[in-house]
Amino acid sequence: MEGFHVAIVGATGLVGREFIKVLEQRNFPMRSIRLLASDRSAGTKLYVKHEQVEVEETTAHSFEEVDIALFSAGAEISNHFSPIAARAGAVVVDNSSAFRMDTNVPLVVPEVNAEDIKEHKGIIANPNCSTIQMVVAIYPLHKVNPIKRIIVDSYQSASGIGSAAMEELVEQSKLALEGREVVPHLFPHQIAFNVLPEIDLFMDNAYTKEEWKMVEETQKIMHAPERAISATCVRVPVSIGHSEAIHIEFSRPMSPQEARQILAEAPGVRVQDDPGISLYPHPWSAAGTDDVFVGRIRKDASHERGLAMWVVSDNIRKGAALNTVQIAETMIERGWI
Amino acid sequence: MEGFHVAIVGATGLVGREFIKVLEQRNFPMRSIRLLASDRSAGTKLYVKHEQVEVEETTAHSFEEVDIALFSAGAEISNHFSPIAARAGAVVVDNSSAFRMDTNVPLVVPEVNAEDIKEHKGIIANPNCSTIQMVVAIYPLHKVNPIKRIIVDSYQSASGIGSAAMEELVEQSKLALEGREVVPHLFPHQIAFNVLPEIDLFMDNAYTKEEWKMVEETQKIMHAPERAISATCVRVPVSIGHSEAIHIEFSRPMSPQEARQILAEAPGVRVQDDPGISLYPHPWSAAGTDDVFVGRIRKDASHERGLAMWVVSDNIRKGAALNTVQIAETMIERGWI
Numbered sequence: 001m002e003g004f005h006v007a008i009v010g011a012t013g014l015v016g017r018e019f020i021k022v023l024e025q026r027n028f029p030m031r032s033i034r035l036l037a038s039d040r041s042a043g044t045k046l047y048v049k050h051e052q053v054e055v056e057e058t059t060a061h062s063f064e065e066v067d068i069a070l071f072s073a074g075a076e077i078s079n080h081f082s083p084i085a086a087r088a089g090a091v092v093v094d095n096s097s098a099f100r101m102d103t104n105v106p107l108v109v110p111e112v113n114a115e116d117i118k119e120h121k122g123i124i125a126n127p128n129c130s131t132i133q134m135v136v137a138i139y140p141l142h143k144v145n146p147i148k149r150i151i152v153d154s155y156q157s158a159s160g161i162g163s164a165a166m167e168e169l170v171e172q173s174k175l176a177l178e179g180r181e182v183v184p185h186l187f188p189h190q191i192a193f194n195v196l197p198e199i200d201l202f203m204d205n206a207y208t209k210e211e212w213k214m215v216e217e218t219q220k221i222m223h224a225p226e227r228a229i230s231a232t233c234v235r236v237p238v239s240i241g242h243s244e245a246i247h248i249e250f251s252r253p254m255s256p257q258e259a260r261q262i263l264a265e266a267p268g269v270r271v272q273d274d275p276g277i278s279l280y281p282h283p284w285s286a287a288g289t290d291d292v293f294v295g296r297i298r299k300d301a302s303h304e305r306g307l308a309m310w311v312v313s314d315n316i317r318k319g320a321a322l323n324t325v326q327i328a329e330t331m332i333e334r335g336w337i
Numbered sequence: 338m339e340g341f342h343v344a345i346v347g348a349t350g351l352v353g354r355e356f357i358k359v360l361e362q363r364n365f366p367m368r369s370i371r372l373l374a375s376d377r378s379a380g381t382k383l384y385v386k387h388e389q390v391e392v393e394e395t396t397a398h399s400f401e402e403v404d405i406a407l408f409s410a411g412a413e414i415s416n417h418f419s420p421i422a423a424r425a426g427a428v429v430v431d432n433s434s435a436f437r438m439d440t441n442v443p444l445v446v447p448e449v450n451a452e453d454i455k456e457h458k459g460i461i462a463n464p465n466c467s468t469i470q471m472v473v474a475i476y477p478l479h480k481v482n483p484i485k486r487i488i489v490d491s492y493q494s495a496s497g498i499g500s501a502a503m504e505e506l507v508e509q510s511k512l513a514l515e516g517r518e519v520v521p522h523l524f525p526h527q528i529a530f531n532v533l534p535e536i537d538l539f540m541d542n543a544y545t546k547e548e549w550k551m552v553e554e555t556q557k558i559m560h561a562p563e564r565a566i567s568a569t570c571v572r573v574p575v576s577i578g579h580s581e582a583i584h585i586e587f588s589r590p591m592s593p594q595e596a597r598q599i600l601a602e603a604p605g606v607r608v609q610d611d612p613g614i615s616l617y618p619h620p621w622s623a624a625g626t627d628d629v630f631v632g633r634i635r636k637d638a639s640h641e642r643g644l645a646m647w648v649v650s651d652n653i654r655k656g657a658a659l660n661t662v663q664i665a666e667t668m669i670e671r672g673w674i
Contacts, residue, residue: 149639153490153582155532155571169530173510188615189622193506193575195492196619197582197633197647202612206593206635215638230639232582232647234492237574238530245490245534245569256543275539278525282533285526296534298543301552302486302567310534310569 003029004332007066007090009081010073011035011055012044014163015095018321019070020048028325029332036062037073063088067337068328071095072320086122091337093327095126095320097209100217107220109323110330111268112139117327118336124327129319130154130210130233130242131217136292136318137311138248139222140266141259145250148305149228152214155236155243156199157283159316161186166239173237191237199233208233241283242315250305256297259307263294268318273297281312289314290322340368341669344403344427346418347410348372348392349381351500352432355658356407357385365662366669373399374410400425404674405665408432409657423459428674430461430664432657434546437462437554444557446660447667448604449476454668461664466656467491467547467570467579468554473629473655474648475585476559477603478596482587485642486565489551492573492580493536494620496653498523503576510574528574536570545570578620579652587642593634596644600631605655610634618649626651627659 006023010016016037023030033048035055042057056062058077063069063085071078071085071094078098085092099105106116107125112135117124127135134152141147158169165186172182172192182190188198199210207215214231218224236243263269270291272281281293292313300306313319331337343360347353353374360367370385372392379394393399395414400406400422408415408422408431415435422429436442443453444462449472454461464472471489478484495506502523509519509529519527525535536547544552551568555561573580600606607628609618618630629650637643650656668674 151488151584151637151639153569155492155573170514173514173530177507177510177514189619193510194619194621195573195575195580197580197617198612198615205638206612206633207638208612228639230584230637230643230645232490232584232633232645234580234582236492236532238532243532243534243571245571247488247567275535275543275545278535280534282526282531284531296543296569300488300567301542301544302488302565306567308567308569 003031004067005032005065006030007034007036007063007069009036009058009069009071009077011046012037012041013072014159015072015316015320017046018316019072019325020046022317022321022325024049026325026329028329034062034066060084063090066090068093070324070328072324082123091120091331092123093126093324094123095324097128097213099123100125100127101220107217108327109135109221110326111136113221113223114330117331126320126324126327127217127221128210128213129160129315130156130244131214131221132319132323133242133292133311133313134214134244134246135218135221136268137263137294137309138246140262140269141248141250141254142222144262145252145254147227147248147250149249150218151230151247153232153245154234155238156233157236157238157240157242157315158191159240160199160242169237169239187235191235193237196235197232199235238283240287240314240316241312242319243281243283244311246309246311247300248307249303250307253305254307256299256307259297268292269294271295280310283312286312287314290317292318340366341404342369342402343367344371344373344400344406346373346395346406346408346414348383349374349378350409351496351653352409352657354383355653356409356662357383359654359658359662361386363662363666365666371399371403397421400427403427405430407661407665409661419460428457428461428668429459430463430661432463432661434465434550436460437464438557444554445664446472446558447663448473450558450560451667454664455673463657463661463664464554464558465547465550466497466652467493467581468551468558469656469660470579470629470648470650471551471581471583472555472558473605474600474631474646475583477599477606478585478587478591479559481599482589482591484564484585484587486586487555488567488584490569490582491571492575493570494573494575494578494652495528496577497536497579506574506576524572528572530574533572534569536572575620577624577651577653578649579656580620581648583646583648584637585644586640587644590642591644593636593644596634605629606631608632617647620649623649624651627654629655
């Protein structure tokens, strides 16, 4: 039997379940699959390719004979188990924030910096969802006309926090529609029929960690440590799909037409840009798909070398599970494993 | 009996009804009030200061003996009836887009350019909602440290389209929660649990009219025709309250602390900025209030002379009815009527 022994850590979570779906849909060359989670979730049975697989508790012995371990169980679990898995001989592709800015760990979006995978020492990091969709959309332009500065304001869905947050959005919405009081749990304030400029923790510089991830991770992935980037990350009452209003300053002017042509050829990108028929990306149409959708491409009216655009993607797929699996696929295709 | 003869055109609409509320709450010096609307709404009875007033059809004779006419019935009605009202001797304060960019018509936010009111020739225009809250928040900073460039991305509520759109958001949300199909009417696509980067019509330059209003109106109000401004205007599933992520470049660096101090003293502004306790403005808490709320004030990480901030206001009050009434109040206070 050909293929790789794969383990999923955090298999019962929102991204963990999407890992299974993506591996199946893409016919990932799996020889075996091991589903791992906390002791609380152990015993849960999930279907993989029409066969029931029982979820096991993650332990120090879980990674014996595992070739590729996909992690999405939070930074704490990754910090603890990723080095154990790597020492056991597995290549870890980690969707947590634990190792993203570690100089020994490549941070990879295959459409942008696949070559960085080669440098891995057992762990490869998957970037934050909002970073991934942005760099997929802007890197093809950057290659042609280096980007000097990026300003991005996001419209991020509840699924970024996980399935419990998606359920809370539904419950809050029902209560609000009935005119009843909403008591937020996973959100800092009511999210139903509201927007909140707080995602992840606040840092001393008054940015949130989510915003700072967009700055630092983009710089690392694009090998541009000095690139000027600013972000405001905002939670909106959407279930799945992150949107971003992006304003770019290039080295030279770039026409919207040129940008559209470049992006039409770019891997992982789908241009949806015909205002006359209200064609532009939005979360409702992007959810459940693999592409990074780009629309509203126009001159930035405030800068002669500027372009503005609107970028939407499914944050659970390209923003998490899909990109992680694509990193593993790239390793395999290029013979780096 | 002291006071002015006031007429409201569009009295049965969302902003029209808010005019009545604001006039009552602020004890506007009214001698009489005439409620005007289309023939379809004529006969409707509304309460003004606990007395029933019957809505009349707007005709060429409606403005006889009217001192101040507040219009919010769309650009077509304003185009037709505002000059008639002005010729009849009324001062028109118009909340439509009809005359905003007319060089003979002052476009006024009292906190910014009250003096412009003096130049009126019978008609004064009230700016677009998203413009008003932005200029109230940035003008106090601009006075101290001239602004060179503004990038703003908005999160705008359904009430910007009117009460029918608020109802459609509710109906769409109920259907979506039941897993039923949503057919949009007033929105170009589903707005429930979605965001849409389309507000008002698209122009040839691929900006929407809403976005271009933020550019041109801001330039006119701030007497800064060359100011570099870019905007992305986005509809979000919120009932009342517009939010804006704003990125400013000043002439000289400005610290967040200095900005907070200036804004703490600024008219019409309330600073809500304590990330440690998740204190920042959001639509749910701003709805129904008069202030322009500012928070998330921080260095713009992408520019040495930059600041980023988050501005929220009730688009029906300060964004429409309140600002219109404040223009009339300013006229009265300064003896310009």
